[in-house]
Amino acid sequence: MTYLFRHMQMRPLALALLGLVxxxxxxxxxxxxxALEREIVGLFERAAPSVVSISLRxxxxxxxxxxxxxxxxxxxxxxxxxxxxxxxxNAHVLEGMAEGRVLSVTFDGTKRLPASVVGMAPEVDLxxxxxxxxxxxxxxxxxxxxxxxxxxxxxxxxGNPFGLDRSLSQGIISALxxxxxxxxxxxxxxVIQTDAAINPGxxxxxxLDARGRLIGVNTAILxxxxxxxxxxxxxxxxxxxxxxxxLIRDGRVPRPGIxxxxxxxxxxxxxxxxxxxxxxIAPNTPAARAGLRPVDPESKKLGDVIASIDGMRVRNVPDLxxxxxxxxxxxxATLEVRRxxxxxxxxxxxxxxxxxxxxxxxxxxxxxxx
Numbered sequence: 001m002t003y004l005f006r007h008m009q010m011r012p013l014a015l016a017l018l019g020l021v022x023x024x025x026x027x028x029x030x031x032x033x034x035a036l037e038r039e040i041v042g043l044f045e046r047a048a049p050s051v052v053s054i055s056l057r058x059x060x061x062x063x064x065x066x067x068x069x070x071x072x073x074x075x076x077x078x079x080x081x082x083x084x085x086x087x088x089x090n091a092h093v094l095e096g097m098a099e100g101r102v103l104s105v106t107f108d109g110t111k112r113l114p115a116s117v118v119g120m121a122p123e124v125d126l127x128x129x130x131x132x133x134x135x136x137x138x139x140x141x142x143x144x145x146x147x148x149x150x151x152x153x154x155x156x157x158x159g160n161p162f163g164l165d166r167s168l169s170q171g172i173i174s175a176l177x178x179x180x181x182x183x184x185x186x187x188x189x190x191v192i193q194t195d196a197a198i199n200p201g202x203x204x205x206x207x208l209d210a211r212g213r214l215i216g217v218n219t220a221i222l223x224x225x226x227x228x229x230x231x232x233x234x235x236x237x238x239x240x241x242x243x244x245x246x247l248i249r250d251g252r253v254p255r256p257g258i259x260x261x262x263x264x265x266x267x268x269x270x271x272x273x274x275x276x277x278x279x280x281i282a283p284n285t286p287a288a289r290a291g292l293r294p295v296d297p298e299s300k301k302l303g304d305v306i307a308s309i310d311g312m313r314v315r316n317v318p319d320l321x322x323x324x325x326x327x328x329x330x331x332x333a334t335l336e337v338r339r340x341x342x343x344x345x346x347x348x349x350x351x352x353x354x355x356x357x358x359x360x361x362x363x364x365x366x367x368x369x370x
Contacts, residue, residue: 013180016297043212044155044168049106050080050141051205053160054089054129056101072217077159077205078105078129079214083138088244089120089204090219094129105131108165119251120359121243123321124188124235125180125219128247138348141206144213146192146236149173155169156233157196157218159205171196171232179318180220180233181238189318191233192216198232207234251358256324258348259285260292260334262306265316275305275338287350293339307343308336324350 045219056075076093080086087105094103094117105115115129120127153173161167175193194207198218208214216234246253253275263277278294281287293303306314309323325348327333335346 007021008367016370022349039210040156040168040170043208043210043214044158046160047156047206047208047210047212048142048166048168049139051158051160051164051166052078052087053082053106054087054093054204055104055106056094056114057104071323076203077218078119079136079141079204079206080246081128081215081248081308082140085134085138086118086244086248087129087131088109088240089129090217091120091127092127092219093126093204094120103129105129105135106165107345109112111135112138117177117360119253121247121253122359123255123323124239124243126235126240126243126247142211142213142216143241144209144211146190146215146235146238149176149215149236151175151194154210155192155194155196156213157194157202157205158207158208159198159202159218161199161201163201169197174231178233179316180235187316187321188235188239189322190236190239191219193234194232194234196232202232216240224294251360252354254329254352255354256321256327256329256350257353258290258350259287259353260294260306260322262317262320263295266314271302273302273305274315275307275314276320277302278304278306286351290335290346290348292335292337292348294304303339306335306336307338309333360366 008239009116016170023127028279054076069135070155076089078087078089078093081088103115103117104112105113113133113135115131118128118130153207155171155173157169166246171194173192174195177189178191178193180188180191187310192207192215196207198220203219203220205218206214209215209219215237215308216239217240218232220233243253259282260278261280263271268275268277276340281292281294293301295301306320308314308329309320312319312323324333329350329352332349335348337344337346
């Protein structure tokens with residue numbers, strides 16, 4: 001009886017202590033973790049409606065505006081740019097259109113909407129498409145800047161890897177000012193490197209800062225297996241902000257050039273040359289008219305090496321593109337060229353190398369429409 005009485009006396013005390021434990025404040029570390037989680041959840045909820053899945057599929061008896069997603073349709077991701085229905089993505093995401101595939105956009109993995117290409121800039125791997133119709137109000141992505149980014153900043157990627165709609169991954173900025181080759185034979189300068197998981201299907205999706213603002217468009221990974229290895233790349237938003245308005249307005253962006261093919265920086269280093277080695281010169285171009293000399297195709301003798309353009313040092317393709325962009329289409333640039341141990345100054349006109357009219361991919365088996 002004595003034990004039972006003591007035990008019954010202890011129960012109210014135990015319950016009181018339990019109540020104090022439950023009412024005790026959460027440790028600061030746990031509170032911080034919960035606050036961080038709430039911030040990430042809020043970031044995703046704000047940004048996810050601005051991310052779409054872009055599909056290219058063959059017309060197998062289904063109407064073009066069919067809203068039924070199918071397995072294997074995914075080609076990449078896209079970002080809602082404005083309320084007019086413009087979507088930003090990578091140019092390489094639209095490559096399948098040349099095979100007669102039909103373009104469509106899916107929101108939230110459910111309803112599919114038809115879309116058309118507005119314009120492309122393959123030299124920076126960017127493109128703009130537009131919804132043929134929008135059944136609901138669109139939520140454009142909040143945009144930031146990339147000029148003040150720092151290595152170590154938290155970043156978030158949203159996209160559709162392997163067809164998995166609106167997947168979120170987190171990482172940091174691993175490096176800045178990377179160079180990324182494009183299918184147009186040029187290199188994008190100032191590229192952001194991140195360890196946030198980016199896989200096939202993420203292309204064209206946003207890279208966001210901790211405030212949920214767009215700081216880059218995810219475009220590529222460095223991987224032997226074709227899956228994320230912690231090295232992903234994004235076109236910086238400052239480049240996107242410059243290119244996209246021109247694509248919306250004109251369907252194209254000027255590509256300043258003089259008609260030369262330049263050796264890679266690695267090849268120049270192997271040859272012990274400091275500067276841009278002129279490998280080839282296109283006929284009837286400003287470079288040809290100015291008398292530039294390329295590498296001799298038979299003897300492999302070194303021709304001209306471009307050291308600077310209008311005083312800006314040139315060592316590779318990105319340097320050349322930036323210098324010619326500063327000079328501007330329709331203007332004349334002064335090239336400092338090294339030839340046979342001598343330094344020459346040549347005046348060269350800068351022209352637009354892109355063909356006239358909007359750059360829109362057309363199916364190879366279909367004639368252009370008037």
